[in-house]
Amino acid sequence: MSRRFKKSRSQKVKRSVNIVLLTIYLLLVGFLLFLIFKYNILAFRHVNIVVAVFAVMVAVTAALLIIYKKAEKFTIFFLTLAVLVSSVSLFTLQQFIGFTSHINATSNYSEYSLSVVVLKDSDINNVAQLSSVMGPTGTDDENIQKLISDIKTSQNKDLPVDKSTSYLSTYKSLISGEAKAIVLNSVFENIIEAEYPDYASKIKKIYTKKMTKDVETPKVSKDRFFNIYVSGIDTYGAISSVSRSDVNILMTVNRDTKRILLTTTPRDSYVPIADGGNNQKDKLTHAGIYGVDSSIHTLENLYGVDINYYVRLNFTSFLKLIDLLGGVDVHNDQEFSVLHGKFHFPVGNVHLDSEQALGFVRERYSLADGDRDRGRNQQKVIVAIIQKLTSTEALKNYSSILQGLQDSLQTNMPIETMMDLVNTQLESGENYKVNSQDLKGTGRMDLPSYAMPDSNLYMMEIDESSLATVKAAIQDVMEGR
16 A cells, blocks of 8 residues: 555544534534523623634634645544533533523422321221311312312312311311311421421321412513512421521612612511411411412512512521532521521631531521621522632532532523623622611510411511611612602
């Protein structure tokens, strides 16, 4: 075989390799550019245009080198590098899009369940053995009737409902022997648990129906400002579960003035509860029992604003991110120890891991201003996490952080809105100025609860002057004053 023939064959092989590499590059970069422009990624200072032009130039350069059979080895290296860069970029972008899709996936509904419950040592094992069941039809009739209807359809059993005043009183009737079986809404289980920590070990569920509650579509803001409801739920289950809201923060964002105002409404604030609460007064945390819409509408009515989006945090899993971030630093205003743990926090800058952070945000009894101080501590930790998430350090555990966020975060904010925020931030290069405030009031034990009429609960009667001050501050940020 002649040297010339070997050389010609080698050139053909190199040319074929280059054509294959160029084809792969074109497919990868084509899909990459499609996603970039579809979701307005890098849409600041024309960076997306620059990226597109550069990608086209790479393709044209490689194509010319192949056509004119120039620098075959260099072309192989050049295209291999281009394929590698575009592959990594596409993978990273798809991860982000997948993450946003995941946290949006359950945003239009919430999940809960209703069960027929008997005592654990009862010889009753199915609803066919029952002649009646007890439940609070006055406050949760719609859900109870759905359960009864399902039992009639699936079990061919008509089950009369004996009326009770609340799920807590219903449970008391069960353990006292007054009722053989009761209806139990999963949303109210942690309310029962607060008074009877061992309740779960004393009951068995003989029939369960899973239910969903639709959530309103977001009120997309056409203005340069918008409001986000940040809810920290107290459930250990799925992020889509209906649950009381222990953290209630209204985040007011003005993109023009680069201002963010965090307004904390204490969980015990005594307010008219919208939707399922029938506008009856109760503590704010109970609004979450009726779904995230109820919490949103309650705060909208309280502050006289539209809330455009919501973010729900499963606080327990959300705080686990702190370990992936290498901990967070917050400034502590007062020395205190947590009652449920062995942590002690001195005055000054404090470094927190996830367990310490959980104690820091949940403690209220050791704080001078009780639940209001707890709300301020929750704000501090949330801000610290956001600051860490937006730092270059977060890139070290990019995949793990995204996975952690997926399990602890739910929002109805569209990806396009998220990207608009990111692009606005990158365009200006300025950091947002974050301020915070909290609603004040007076603690009382003699106010009636709509959800728990048989209990004397701690409530915070809102101070009207504080409410007026808080509302004015929100309006100032919205209007850019």
